[in-house]
Amino acid sequence: MNQASRMASIRPFYVMEILARAQQLQAQGRDIIHMEVGEPDFPTPPQVLEAAAAALAKDGLGYTPAAGLPELRRTIAGHYANRHGLDLDPRRIFVTPGASGALQMVLSLLVEPGAGVALADPGYPCYPNLVRWLGGVPQWLAVREATDFNLSAGLLASCWDTTMAGCIFASPANPTGSIIPPAVLKELIEFSADRDVFVVSDEIYHGLEYEGRAHSALEYSDEVFVINSFSKYFGMTGWRLGWAVVPEHAIDGAERLAQNLFISAPTPSQRAALAAFQPETLQELEVRRQTFAVRREVLCAGLTRLGFVIRARPQGAFYVYVDASRLTHDTQRFALDLLEQAGVAITPGRDFGIHQPERYLRFCYTASVERIGEALDRLERFTRLGA
Amino acid sequence: MNQASRMASIRPFYVMEILARAQQLQAQGRDIIHMEVGEPDFPTPPQVLEAAAAALAKDGLGYTPAAGLPELRRTIAGHYANRHGLDLDPRRIFVTPGASGALQMVLSLLVEPGAGVALADPGYPCYPNLVRWLGGVPQWLAVREATDFNLSAGLLASCWDTTMAGCIFASPANPTGSIIPPAVLKELIEFSADRDVFVVSDEIYHGLEYEGRAHSALEYSDEVFVINSFSKYFGMTGWRLGWAVVPEHAIDGAERLAQNLFISAPTPSQRAALAAFQPETLQELEVRRQTFAVRREVLCAGLTRLGFVIRARPQGAFYVYVDASRLTHDTQRFALDLLEQAGVAITPGRDFGIHQPERYLRFCYTASVERIGEALDRLERFTRLGA
Numbered sequence: 001m002n003q004a005s006r007m008a009s010i011r012p013f014y015v016m017e018i019l020a021r022a023q024q025l026q027a028q029g030r031d032i033i034h035m036e037v038g039e040p041d042f043p044t045p046p047q048v049l050e051a052a053a054a055a056l057a058k059d060g061l062g063y064t065p066a067a068g069l070p071e072l073r074r075t076i077a078g079h080y081a082n083r084h085g086l087d088l089d090p091r092r093i094f095v096t097p098g099a100s101g102a103l104q105m106v107l108s109l110l111v112e113p114g115a116g117v118a119l120a121d122p123g124y125p126c127y128p129n130l131v132r133w134l135g136g137v138p139q140w141l142a143v144r145e146a147t148d149f150n151l152s153a154g155l156l157a158s159c160w161d162t163t164m165a166g167c168i169f170a171s172p173a174n175p176t177g178s179i180i181p182p183a184v185l186k187e188l189i190e191f192s193a194d195r196d197v198f199v200v201s202d203e204i205y206h207g208l209e210y211e212g213r214a215h216s217a218l219e220y221s222d223e224v225f226v227i228n229s230f231s232k233y234f235g236m237t238g239w240r241l242g243w244a245v246v247p248e249h250a251i252d253g254a255e256r257l258a259q260n261l262f263i264s265a266p267t268p269s270q271r272a273a274l275a276a277f278q279p280e281t282l283q284e285l286e287v288r289r290q291t292f293a294v295r296r297e298v299l300c301a302g303l304t305r306l307g308f309v310i311r312a313r314p315q316g317a318f319y320v321y322v323d324a325s326r327l328t329h330d331t332q333r334f335a336l337d338l339l340e341q342a343g344v345a346i347t348p349g350r351d352f353g354i355h356q357p358e359r360y361l362r363f364c365y366t367a368s369v370e371r372i373g374e375a376l377d378r379l380e381r382f383t384r385l386g387a
Numbered sequence: 388m389n390q391a392s393r394m395a396s397i398r399p400f401y402v403m404e405i406l407a408r409a410q411q412l413q414a415q416g417r418d419i420i421h422m423e424v425g426e427p428d429f430p431t432p433p434q435v436l437e438a439a440a441a442a443l444a445k446d447g448l449g450y451t452p453a454a455g456l457p458e459l460r461r462t463i464a465g466h467y468a469n470r471h472g473l474d475l476d477p478r479r480i481f482v483t484p485g486a487s488g489a490l491q492m493v494l495s496l497l498v499e500p501g502a503g504v505a506l507a508d509p510g511y512p513c514y515p516n517l518v519r520w521l522g523g524v525p526q527w528l529a530v531r532e533a534t535d536f537n538l539s540a541g542l543l544a545s546c547w548d549t550t551m552a553g554c555i556f557a558s559p560a561n562p563t564g565s566i567i568p569p570a571v572l573k574e575l576i577e578f579s580a581d582r583d584v585f586v587v588s589d590e591i592y593h594g595l596e597y598e599g600r601a602h603s604a605l606e607y608s609d610e611v612f613v614i615n616s617f618s619k620y621f622g623m624t625g626w627r628l629g630w631a632v633v634p635e636h637a638i639d640g641a642e643r644l645a646q647n648l649f650i651s652a653p654t655p656s657q658r659a660a661l662a663a664f665q666p667e668t669l670q671e672l673e674v675r676r677q678t679f680a681v682r683r684e685v686l687c688a689g690l691t692r693l694g695f696v697i698r699a700r701p702q703g704a705f706y707v708y709v710d711a712s713r714l715t716h717d718t719q720r721f722a723l724d725l726l727e728q729a730g731v732a733i734t735p736g737r738d739f740g741i742h743q744p745e746r747y748l749r750f751c752y753t754a755s756v757e758r759i760g761e762a763l764d765r766l767e768r769f770t771r772l773g774a
Binding site for chain 2: 098262
C-alpha cells in the first residue's frame with residue numbers, strides 16, 4: 001500500500017527538529033532560550049480567559065454554524081470598520097480552525113491541479129506545502145532589498161506565464177517582518193485583477209506593527225481573499241481560531257468546504273474570542289505591542305553588533321531575519337551548534353525558501369528583553385569561540 | 388477568476404437547509420422538535436468542564452506538538468488497552484481538530500487522484516466529498532439487509548477493479564446505526580490486506596452501542612487507519628477534538644500533514660479531554676448511553692406503528708433510518724412539509740447516498756423520550772392528514 005503521491009512534496013517544518021532537541025536539552029536540565037517558534041510568550045489576554053470561563057459555566061458548547069457564531073462574524077466585521085474604515089458584509093467572514101483552516105479552505109477554493117502560485121522567498125513554509133498538497137505548483141520569487149523583501153507587481157510580471165493562477169503574500173511577513181507599502185499592495189492587487197488571477201493576503205500579523213501601518217488588501221478590492229487569526233496579535237495560538245474574508249461570489253463554495261472540512265471552528269474558542277475586540281483587551285494588546293517594539297530594537301542592535309546583517313528591515317510581526325554569511329556558510333549547522341553549545345534556539349533559513357537559505361537565520365523576539373540580552377551574550381561567546 | 392474544478396464535486400449537507408428553516412420557524416415562535424442534526428442533546432460532561440476550567444486558570448494554552456499533548460495520546464492509548472485489550476504505541480495516535488481533521492489527514496495520506504474508494508450507500512456525506520476534494524472517485528456500494536446495511540468483503544469483491552485503492556466504513560454507522568459483526572469486519576480487513584489496499588475505519592460512534600459490541604478494526608490489524616472523536620460518545624461536539632490511529636509506517640507522513648494542515652488541535656479542548664476517560668466521566672456517559680437505548684426503543688416502536696419500515700436495525704449511534712415508501716415517494720418533500728406543518732425536523736435520505744434516497748428518512752434520537760413521544764404524535768397527525 002503506497003502513500004498518495006502528494007505526500008512526497010509535503011515537507012516537515014525543520015524548526016521542529018530544533019524545537020525537539022531544545023526540549024530534550026531542557027529535560028536534561030539545560031537552560032534554553034527559545035527564539036525559534038512563532039508564538040508570542042504572553043498568555044491569553046485575561047478578558048478572553050474570562051469570556052471562556054463564562055462560556056464553560058453556561059450550556060451552548062455544541063457545534064456552531066459552519067461559518068462561525070453569527071455574533072463573532074459581526075464582531076470581526078466591526079473590527080474592519082474600526083481599524084480599516086471598511087463596511088464588510090459578515091456573510092463574507094468565515095471563522096475557521098486557525099489561519100491554518102482558513103488557508104486550507106481558501107486554497108481549496110482557488111488552486112487547480114497544475115496551476116502556478118507565486119510566493120515570496122523567503123516565506124511561510126505552509127504556503128508551498130499547501131499549494132503542492134492541492135496539486136498546484138509553487139513559484140518561489142526571491143524577494144530582495146529592492147522590493148523591501150516583499151512581492152511586487154514587477155516581480156510577479158517577471159515570472160508571469162499562462163500557468164499562473166494567483167499569488168499569496170503576507171504583510172507583516174514571516175520570516176522577515178516586512179510590511180508591504182500601500183502603493184505596492186495596491187499595484188499587486190491591480191496586477192492580479194488585470195490578469196484575472198487570485199490574491200490571497202495573509203494578514204495574521206496585523207496589529208503587530210512598529211513602523212508604518214499594515215493595510216488590509218480589502219481596502220483596495222472586494223475580490224481578494226484575506227486570511228487572519230486570533231493567534232498572534234490576540235495571543236491565542238493554542239485556541240486554534242482564525243478567519244477568512246472571501247468575495248461575495250465565493251461564499252457558497254466556502255460554506256460547502258467549511259461544512260466538509262471542519263463542521264465548525266471550536267466553540268469554546270469562538271465564545272472566548274468574542275472578548276478579543278473589547279477596549280480593555282485592545283489596551284492590554286497595545287502594551288504588549290510596545291513591549292515587542294522594545295525587544296525588536298534590542299535584538300536588531302545586538303545582532304548587528306555581532307556581525308549579522310539585517311537585510312530585511314523588520315517593521316512588524318516578531319521576527320528578525322538576518323544574513324549570517326559573515327559568520328557561517330551553513331546556517332543549519334550554526335543553529336544546531338548554537339543550541340547544543342550555547343542553549344539558544346533559533347530557526348535556520350532552510351525552512352523559508354530555496355534561494356540561499358544557508359545564509360539566513362530567523363530570530364523570534366518572543367522572549368523578554370532580559371532573555372534576549374542573555375541570548376545575545378551567549379551568541380557573542382559562541383561566535384567568538386567559533387572564530 | 389474561476390474556482391478550482393474540485394469545487395464542482397463538493398456538495399452541501401442538505402440537512403442544513405432543514406436546520407436553517409427550523410431555526411427560522413423557531414425564531415418566529417414555533418416549537419420545533421430537532422431530530423435532524425447528529426449532535427447529542429447532552430451537555431459537555433461536568434468532569435470535562437472542570438478540567439477545562441482548571442486549564443484556563445493555569446498558563447499553558449499555547450500550541451501543543453502537532454500530534455497532540457503527549458499525556459492525551461498516552462491516555463487514548465490506555466483507552467484502547469482498557470476497552471479493546473490493545474497495546475498501542477502512542478506515537479501512532481494523532482490528536483486532531485475533530486474527526487473532520489482526522490479524516491482530512493488520513494485521506495490526504497491515502498487517496499491518489501483518480502483512485503476509487505469504496506463507500507457504503509447510505510453513508511456519511513463527508514466521505515464522498517472529501518474523496519472528491521482530493522481527486523479520488525467515490526464508489527458507492529448499495530448496502531442492504533443481506534449485509535446488515537454494512538459493507539462486506541463480498542460487496543467489495545463485486546465492484547473491485549484495478550482503480551480501487553481502498554474503502555472507508557463506519558461502525559456504528561451513520562445514518563443506519565448498524566454495527567459490523569466481528570467476522571464481517573475481519574473479512575473486510577483480510578480482503579483489503581490481500582489486495583494491498585487501505586482500510587479507513589470510522590469509529591466515532593464507538594461507545595454508543597445498544598446491541599452487541601462494536602469492535603475496533605485495530606483488533607484485527609495494525610495496518611488499518613482508525614478515525615475517532617470526542618464529539619459523540621464523550622458529548623464534546625463543539626470542542627472539535629478527534630483522533631486518528633495510523634500504522635507505524637504512516638507516522639512520518641501524518642506528522643508532516645498535521646504540522647501543515649492544523650499546526651495542532653485546540654489546546655483548551657485537549658486539556659479538557661484529559662478528563663474524558665476518568666471513571667466518573669465514564670459512569671456519567673454510561674447513564675447517557677442507557678438513556679439513548681430507551682429512546683431508541685420508543686422511537687423504533689413508534690415509527691414502525693406509523694408505517695415506516697426499519698430495514699436497517701439500529702444497534703448503535705443515535706439514528707434510525709427508515710424506509711418511508713409506504714407514506715411518501717419523495718422524502719425531501721415529506722421532510723420539508725413535516726417541518727412546516729408539524730414542527731418536526733428530520734433529514735431526508737438525499738444526504739446519504741444515491742441509491743433510492745427518496746425512499747428514506749433519518750431520525751436522530753437526540754431529544755428526550757417526552758419530545759420523541761410528542762414528535763411521534765405530530766407525525767401521526769401529519770401522516771393522517773396527508774392520507
